[in-house]
Amino acid sequence: MSEKIWEIRWHGRGGQGTVTAANLLAKAALYNGFKGTQAFPFFGAERRGAPLKAFTRISKTPILVHSQIYNPDAVIVLDSTLIKISNLLEGARENAFLIINSPKEEKKLGVNGHFNTFVVDATGIALELGLIVAGQPVASTPMLGAFSRATKLVGMDSIDKAILEEWRGRVGEKNVRAAEEAYKRVSPSRKETTAK
Secondary structure (H helix, E strand, C coil): CCCCCEEEEEEEECCCCHHHHHHHHHHHHHHCCCCEEEEEEECCCCCCCCEEEEEEEEECCCCCCCCCCCCCCEEEECCCCHHHHCCCCCCCCCCCEEEEECCCCHHHCCCCCCCEEEEECHHHHHHHHCCEECCEECCHHHHHHHHHHHHCCCCHHHHHHHHHHHCCHHHHHHHHHHHHHHHHHCECCHHHHHCC
């Protein structure tokens, strides 16, 4: 693990659990041994389905900065339709991790740039497991598993612990299973596969 502050920007829509996922990642990072974590939302129009951003910072030392994240080390996209209507990658560092919820392959998503791109069908996993809230599949917890696999920054044990602290019983277990399935199924970055 690096001494740097890791900055993660989440993009989703209202009602998808984007803010909850950002908070859970911060909590999981604490369990994983990081000393400094932050998580906070940025809302535009506060309504179900409206695009929104959330942020997570992770560091081995206390974090003193309290602004939005403008140059993320990782961008997590819970709704791939946002790629076409918003500049989700604005300011993202070269070789940043880009983790997208989509049933499509990376090359069919129209993402340009030098990123370590990982794709997982988090919505499909949620539907398979019956992880549905208010009629919508919950893609947020599977994306935590995808983040763990892609970055290797926060381990699945810590993510599972954070999820089970948020939701008890069968609901928690179902969310843990969704995260673990996404961990297993996330596609490797083309950079990762071509480097072998």
